[in-house]
Amino acid sequence: MSAKFPLELDQVLVQRKGKVLLGPLDLSLKKNGVTIILGPNGSGKTTLLRAMHGIERINGGRITWAQEDPAKHAFVFQSPVVLRRTVAQNLAFPLQLLNVPRAETEAAVAHWLTRIGLSGKSETAATRLSGGERQKLAIARALIRKPDVLFLDEPCANLDGYATREIETILGETAEAGTRLVMATHDMGQARRLADDIVFMLNGKVHETGAAEAVIARPQTEELSAFLKGDIVV
Amino acid sequence: MIDILDGLKAAFWLVISFDAELWEISLRSLRVTLSALIIASLIAIPLGTYLAVQRFRYRRFAISLINALMGLPPVVIGLLVYIALSRSGPFGVLNLLFTPTAMIIAQVIIITPVIASIAHQAMRELWAEYHDLLISLNTTKWQRIVTLIRDGRRNLLTAALAGFGRAIGEVGAIMIVGGNIDHVTRVLTTAIALETGKGDFALALALGFVLIGIAIVVNLAIHTLSRTEREGRW
Numbered sequence: 001m002s003a004k005f006p007l008e009l010d011q012v013l014v015q016r017k018g019k020v021l022l023g024p025l026d027l028s029l030k031k032n033g034v035t036i037i038l039g040p041n042g043s044g045k046t047t048l049l050r051a052m053h054g055i056e057r058i059n060g061g062r063i064t065w066a067q068e069d070p071a072k073h074a075f076v077f078q079s080p081v082v083l084r085r086t087v088a089q090n091l092a093f094p095l096q097l098l099n100v101p102r103a104e105t106e107a108a109v110a111h112w113l114t115r116i117g118l119s120g121k122s123e124t125a126a127t128r129l130s131g132g133e134r135q136k137l138a139i140a141r142a143l144i145r146k147p148d149v150l151f152l153d154e155p156c157a158n159l160d161g162y163a164t165r166e167i168e169t170i171l172g173e174t175a176e177a178g179t180r181l182v183m184a185t186h187d188m189g190q191a192r193r194l195a196d197d198i199v200f201m202l203n204g205k206v207h208e209t210g211a212a213e214a215v216i217a218r219p220q221t222e223e224l225s226a227f228l229k230g231d232i233v234v
Numbered sequence: 235m236i237d238i239l240d241g242l243k244a245a246f247w248l249v250i251s252f253d254a255e256l257w258e259i260s261l262r263s264l265r266v267t268l269s270a271l272i273i274a275s276l277i278a279i280p281l282g283t284y285l286a287v288q289r290f291r292y293r294r295f296a297i298s299l300i301n302a303l304m305g306l307p308p309v310v311i312g313l314l315v316y317i318a319l320s321r322s323g324p325f326g327v328l329n330l331l332f333t334p335t336a337m338i339i340a341q342v343i344i345i346t347p348v349i350a351s352i353a354h355q356a357m358r359e360l361w362a363e364y365h366d367l368l369i370s371l372n373t374t375k376w377q378r379i380v381t382l383i384r385d386g387r388r389n390l391l392t393a394a395l396a397g398f399g400r401a402i403g404e405v406g407a408i409m410i411v412g413g414n415i416d417h418v419t420r421v422l423t424t425a426i427a428l429e430t431g432k433g434d435f436a437l438a439l440a441l442g443f444v445l446i447g448i449a450i451v452v453n454l455a456i457h458t459l460s461r462t463e464r465e466g467r468w
Contacts, residue, residue, distance in 0.1 A: 055369045074370070081367040084360075084385040093381075094371055 005066055005149075005180060006030040007052065013060035014047050014204075022047040022204045024061060029182065033196030034175050036212070037184040040233050044204040045184035046078070049151045052182065074142035076152045080134040082126035087118055090126045090137055094145050112140040116170065132163025139170055143179070150174065152183040156190060168193060188228060192216060200224045202233065241439020245447075248440050260444060263421040264452075266334050266408070267401045270341035274401075275394050278346045282353030282393070283379050283386075286361045297354065303347035308340075312407030315340045319411065334419060336411040341404060345397035352396055356389030357382050391460055395453055402449055422448075 007029040014022035022044045029035055037045045050056035052063060053075045083090050088109050095105040113119045116136040121129070126137060135155055142150055152171070156164040171194065175181050185191060191198060195212035200223075208215065208224045219225040227233045248256045285297055317323050319331040319339075330336045360382050368378050383390065405423035412419035414428060422445045429438035 053370060055366065073372075075366075077366055077370075081364065083364070083367075083381075097371060097373060097377055 005032075007066070008064045009052070009061065010064070011061035012051060012058050012063060014051055014056060015059045020204055022051065025204075025206050027199065027206055027209070029180075032178075032180065034171075034181040034183065034194050035197050035199060036191045036195035037182065037199045037201060038186065038188075038191055038227065039184075039201035039207075040186060040227065043201040045186075045201050046153050047204070048199075048201065049075070049153050049182065049184055053151045072145075072148040074145060074147040074150050076135070076138050076142050076150065076155050078154045078157055080131075080138035082129070082134055082137060084125070084127060086123050087126050087129070087137060088113065088122040091141055091144055094141060098145070108144050112144055116140045117166070130163075132159050132166065135159060135163070135167060136170065139167065143174060147179060149180045149182065152181065154185050154187075155183065156185070156187065164190070188230070200227065237435045238439060240436040241443060244436045244440035245443035249444065249447075256441075256444065258417065259420055259422055259425050259441075260448060262334065262419075263402065263423070263445070264448065266337050266421060267341065267398060270338045270345060270401050271394060271398050273338070274342045274346040274349055274397055275390075277342075278349035278397070279353050279383060279390055279393070280379065282350040282355075283357045283382050285350075285354050286357035287375065287378050287382065300347050300350050300354070304351050306344070306347070307406070308344050308404055309406035309410065311343050312340050312410035315343065315407065315411045331411065332413040332415060332419060334412070337408040337419060337421070340407040340411045341401045344404060344407060345401050348400050349393045349397040352393035353390055356386055356393060360386045360389070388460070391456065395456065398452065399449060402445065402452075 009025060009027040011024045011026060012022065013020065013024045025048075027048075037048060039045050047056055051058050053073050054063075055075070083093060085093070091109045091112050092105050095108060100108075109122075110119075113122050116139070118129075118133060118137065121133070126134065129137060139150075139152075139155065155171075156167055159167070168190065171181060171183075175194075181194075183194070191212070197210065198208075198212045198215045199206055200208040200215070200221075202223055208219065208221050215224070216228060219228055223233050247253075281300075285293060285300075315336065316331065318325050319328065319336055320326055321331075330339070361378075364378075364382065364385070368381060373381070403423060405427055408419075408421065409424050409427065412421070412424065414420050414424040420428075422441055426438045426441045426445070429435075429441065
């Protein structure tokens with residue numbers, strides 16, 4: 001189990017301009033492996049991830065990590081943010097911020113370039129990469145610091161099947177290596193392939209949660225049952 | 235039309251005959267303007283970037299003030315600098331009035347708001363693009379500013395070139411604080427004003443063409459050296 005866990009959310013509330021975006025909710029992430037946050041658009045998946053990562057200000061409640069070290073969190077956004085630099089410079093950036101020695105940085109960059117299949121494009125401007133390549137770069141850049149926890153906000157949205165499979169392979173290997181993954185998606189197929197446990201969000205609250213197999217096989221609420229069948233849930 | 239043709243001919247002969255006075259005036263123009271540009275850029279670029287990144291109480295007022303200062307009449311700035319540097323003024327002891335240094339001071343005051351305003355606009359857009367990533371990487375304020383300046387350098391170059399254009403063509407303020415003294419503070423713009431006053435339109439036009447030529451050459455040189463047209467790499 002990752003040293004940072006358990007992660008406890010106690011009555012967490014996020015409000016903006018008088019509107020409740022999230023909560024109040026309680027949640028506990030204790031297990032190793034992959035947690036998938038499921039839910040329709042606007043259900044609060046992204047806000048929950050951002051709040052856990054610490055980049056969304058909470059208006060109430062408390063988020064408690066077993067060990068607080070922001071440098072050991074990483075986040076991959078739905079629309080990958082790439083720096084206006086080369087692919088290699090993008091990968092090196094998080095390590096340069098930590099003043100990691102140059103030789104060590106270069107070795108890590110070379111390793112990740114090979115791992116994501118972009119060795120031939122190391123000197124290409126990252127802004128010229130395809131959507132799938134950008135997302136792989138963003139994931140590698142997040143993982144290059146060897147985080148304990150990786151938050152991913154629908155990393156495969158708008159990607160084709162091939163790119164999705166490549167990214168899922170990287171994520172599977174990352175989880176096996178011991179990094180805790182917490183990922184938002186509304187792709188049920190992806191949830192089935194990757195999830196160890198599932199958190200189903202609806203209207204800013206945790207509607208149902210549990211081990212992936214049990215939640216998928218025996219949903220306890222009509223809404224999750226409908227969502228799993230592919231019906232529209234609001 | 236004849237005057238313009240005469241001016242072109244005179245400019246051509248002045249340049250190819252390596253006219254000593256023309257070279258002296260041109261080099262002084264360049265020295266004063268480039269000095270002012272470097273000093274103003276060192277102030278304005280971090281200032282514009284800071285205003286893009288940092289939220290504070292009077293931020294909107296500070297941005298509005300900088301935008302308003304862009305429209306300050308150079309003659310008024312020249313007058314204020316003159317009063318400040320004159321013998322009875324607060325900085326009279328420095329004995330800077332009617333020196334190239336006084337001209338540089340006036341130009342710095344004129345172009346700093348121009349560069350800061352354009353830099354702020356460019357950095358604001360880049361900050362919107364990078365915000366989530368830099369926050370999620372737990373960067374310090376200083377690291378954010380450095381990253382934005384580094385990655386936004388092409389836009390900042392445009393801001394600096396706008397300042398250069400304003401400074402190299404400036405006449406009112408530097409006429410007042412420099413005094414247009416031959417071999418001391420005479421620059422291309424003040425020489426043009428002088429020759430126009432004397433009725434020597436051909437020479438005034440010739441100097442004007444040289445001024446335009448210098449502005450174009452400097453712009454091209456900076457673009458070439460900074461490789462702004464190379465899009466495949468950064």
